[in-house]
Each structure stands twice: as structure tokens, then as C-alpha cells.
Amino acid sequence: KQEVTQIPAALSVPEGENLVLNCSFTDSAIYNLQWFRQDPGKGLTSLLLIQSSQREQTSGRLNASLDKSSGRSTLYIAASQPGDSATYLCAVRSFSGGYNKLIFGAGTRLAVHP
């Protein structure tokens, strides 16, 4: 059964710092992995999607990597800003769960202070 873990659960950093959020999954047989951002009381915003055949994806200051063999993905945020403060979730679409079912991590709550 696929399980997704995100560490740390919460993170507080000063503005301008580069930071890494971690996502690990137990079953490496995945179709893809997706990173989301969620602001308080709002829905999820898709940030990056990495297909199983890819190693990384980039969008602006965000870079997500995928290492299937070790069951890990990282989301790198460069030059963090207060506006980056949100909860970041990763979700995995795996063979065992069925293509239409994503398994979500519990999220990392990020606070970037000026």
C-alpha cells in the first residue's frame, strides 16, 4: 500500500533563504508525482508535475526532483519570499492505487518571515 510522508511538518525561514521540502513514498511503481500549494482556507494550486520517466521539473523559482529508486522527491524553493508562506503537499499516482487515485502527504507548513 502506497504511503506518502512529508518532512518536516513545519518550517520557518527568513526571507531570501533557499529551502528544500521533502516527500518520500514507499512504493516506487508510480505514474507521476505532483506538488501543490495550499493557502489557508483555499483549494490546492498545482505547482509541478513530474512524470515517472522524468528526473526534475522547473517553474520559476521552484524546482522539483524525483528519484523513484529511493522513493523520494524534493521541492527546492530559491530565494524564498513571504508570499511563499503556505502549506505544500505532494501527491503520488501509483500503480497499486490505480491511475485515478492520488495518495497525498500530510504537507509541510512553510512560513517565510521578512
Place this chain on the structure above:
Amino acid sequence: DVKVTQSSRYLVKRTGEKVFLECVQDMDHENMFWYRQDPGLGLRLIYFSYDVKMKEKGDIPEGYSVSREKKERFSLILESASTNQTSMYLCASSTRQGPTSGSTVGELFFGEGSRLTVL
């Protein structure tokens, strides 16, 4: 840009009422989903639909039903609302094609959420 619109951001209902949560997407996506999100429990899949009039149960379908009469619209129905259904409800959509096409198929897009309180 993909747009997933949930009709109500906040609802307050009484126990036993029938509740409809509506979701519309404008990207011609085959798949649509309903999740609920609760503190400490994360996101849990209630139902999903991969085509008009087709539906499959997710992890927690009890107490819910769904309707998909048109491709762009997916409704979640609480036949008789109970206090334990107080939650944030999130609708999502994605394309159905498998991963072999090599593009960003399968990317999941969410609506803004509907916060339901059942008194």
C-alpha cells in the same frame, strides 16, 4: 488556464438536510473528483468519475452520492447531512489519458473548496 469552479465557498446546514455541492470545470477533462479535507486526516477521496454518468467509490463514500450528467459538471450530494460531515470539500479534475503520451496528462486541478458546517 484550467478553471475548476465550486458553486459555494461557505455553507451552513442543519442535521438531516439534503446538501448539494456543485463543481464545474472548463477544460473538457474526463476525470472529476470529490475530496474532503480534515485537520490531521489530510485529503480523502470520496468519489470520482471518469466519464458522464460513470462513477467510482473512493475511500470514504458512505453518506455521499454523486451525479455526473454532463462532462463539465460533477455534483456531490449529502442525502441527510450529519455533524461529522462538517469539513472542507474539494473538487478536482484531470485528463484521463494514460501516462504514455509524454505530456502533462493527469495533472490534477482543484477548485477553491467549499467549507460546509452542519449544525
